[in-house]
Amino acid sequence: MTKLKFYIPLLLAILLLPLLTSASHAARSAKKQIVAETRLSSPAQVLELKHWSNPDYTRISIALERDVIWESHELDKGAGRSGKPGRIFIDLHNAKLGNSTRDITIGDGLLKGVRAALYKPGVVRVVLDTDNIRDYKIFPLSDPARLIIDVRGERRTEISQLENSLTNRVQEPPPAPKSDRITKPVKKQPALSKIRRIVLDPGHGGHDPGAVGHSGLQEKDIVLSIGLKLREKIKDELGLDVVMTRSTDIFIPLEERTAIANKVNADLFVSIHANAAPNRNAAGIETYYLNLAKTEKVAQLAAKENGTSLEKVSTLQAILFDLMANYKLNDSAHLAEEIQKAIYKTAKAKYPDTKNLGVKQGPFYVLVGASMPSILTEVGFLSNTIEEAHLKDPSFHDLTADGILDGIRAYITSLK
Ligand SMILES: [Zn+2]
Missing domain, CATH: 3.40.630.40 (Zn-dependent exopeptidases)
Structure with a gap:
């Protein structure tokens, strides 16, 4: 089974290589096109920072006026616990801050917050102040243009236990009337499935x-x-x-x-x-x-x-x-x-x-x-x-x- 799991991506990669190659080519030409557009036009506004989070996952969305060239870096790598990124920053090129862009405070155990500032003329730097994260992915989506950052952490036992107990509580049937309880004991709930x-x-x-x-x-x-x-x-x-x-x-x-x-x-x-x-x-x-x-x-x-x-x-x-x-x-x-x-x-x-x-x-x-x-x-x-x-x-x-x-x-x- 382990072998199979290992071979499936490999097999897929071989089967889909022609598609993938043309896709990479398309990505390269798209990038070139974006560069050309970026050079010609005035800086794109960074419109809004948004986030959704729980203790082991945070998604950040950076809404943009249009697609921009961006690059990401890690600061203080190894400064955080067990060599994890200490801080992540993303430079958005040919960009400027919109009037309503506000920094966000998160404090969910993964990220302390996200802030955006003009780093130098034409470059907006978005900084993610990390707390304790396992990995992250950055990817652009289009129409409307936005950059998404998915940050993940380790699943913490005490949280999942708490959550289990909360969900169990929600799913417990209401207590039977007292008279009923004497004659008919409350039926025990079957073991909960993995899907809740x-x-x-x-x-x-x-x-x-x-x-x-x-x-x-x-x-x-x-x-x-x-x-x-x-x-x-x-x-x-x-x-x-x-x-x-x-x-x-x-x-x-x-x-x-x-x-x-x-x-x-x-x-x-x-x-x-x-x-x-x-x-x-x-x-x-x-x-x-x-x-x-x-x-x-x-x-x-x-x-x-x-x-x-x-x-x-x-x-x-x-x-x-x-x-x-x-x-x-x-x-x-x-x-x-x-x-x-x-x-x-x-x-x-x-x-x-x-x-x-x-x-x-x-x-x-x-x-x-x-x-x-x-x-x-x-x-x-x-x-x-x-x-x-x-x-x-x-x-x-x-x-x-x-x-x-x-x-x-x-x-x-x-x-x-
Ligand atoms: Zn549809």
């Missing part, structure tokens, strides 16, 4: 409608309806804690959705979407986990879901291997298989023509940096007239929620 909390992520929202069907039906509304139904089903039938990235029609940036899942220590992350394609005959259900796109079609879908261009998807592909260090690849593939199988089975029972497009891999922003098994499911095509009619129907939302629920249940059962 699920984050559901209905895609898009607010000013971002996602895919739009010919009748004007919007992806953001369908996936929210499915997500809300699924939340109730998971609570009722599996007795698990559910956190929604959004439960109303609001816009949440993609990096914040993943950050929410990490912050609440979710055990599974399920992002719900509806598809669209230029070919109006395209139809069916497909489920993704994070990896390089193997086909142009997948890269195009990722560009659409990431709200960015195909070129930016190539840039992300070039650095994806490095970003996947903490991604639960095998577990995510397994979760994707169970969910895909169950949604398809449920949909086919009512609509026998339903197509199973299977489990695929793609570079979706919303899955990058997720610490838990995480997938993105596309429950049908809004661009297809027949499927658009299904997607309009609330009973289809219910059916799809049942399918995802069955998939999650099957995944949990398989862990026992």
Whole structure:
């Protein structure tokens, strides 16, 4: 098993080498282009510093007016405990501070805070004052431009024990009435599974409608309806804690959705979407986990879901291997298989023509940096007239929620 785990990335690397090479090439040319743009234009504003954190994970987002060239450095390496970085700084070139940029105080045990200042004309230096961190990753996202820093620490036992006891307390049934307690002893809860909390992520929202069907039906509304139904089903039938990235029609940036899942220590992350394609005959259900796109079609879908261009998807592909260090690849593939199988089975029972497009891999922003098994499911095509009619129907939302629920249940059962 250990060997297999070791060989899978190697095998993938060999198989995907042509794609990866072209992606690196694209990254290089993208970088050149950014340099050219940077030279020509006035300094880009650093708009905002944001953070999401828990004691073993912190995500920082630096919102920028546009893409900039950046470089990162570590200061006082070895000064911190056991040779860990003492301070991290990032220089943003051809940049200036926006009027509303404020330093942030964090104090979560990983980072003391983050501050930004003009280091020299045209260079903004962002400094992360570290406390005790294990590793970190820095990566850019586009449209809108932002730089993301994911910082991770060691899992501390006392914290996970505290959390366990808190979750157990939440899940304990209310005490039975006194008279009952004498005759019927309170049934002992079965041993809790490894999965205690699920984050559901209905895609898009607010000013971002996602895919739009010919009748004007919007992806953001369908996936929210499915997500809300699924939340109730998971609570009722599996007795698990559910956190929604959004439960109303609001816009949440993609990096914040993943950050929410990490912050609440979710055990599974399920992002719900509806598809669209230029070919109006395209139809069916497909489920993704994070990896390089193997086909142009997948890269195009990722560009659409990431709200960015195909070129930016190539840039992300070039650095994806490095970003996947903490991604639960095998577990995510397994979760994707169970969910895909169950949604398809449920949909086919009512609509026998339903197509199973299977489990695929793609570079979706919303899955990058997720610490838990995480997938993105596309429950049908809004661009297809027949499927658009299904997607309009609330009973289809219910059916799809049942399918995802069955998939999650099957995944949990398989862990026992
Ligand atoms: Zn979508």
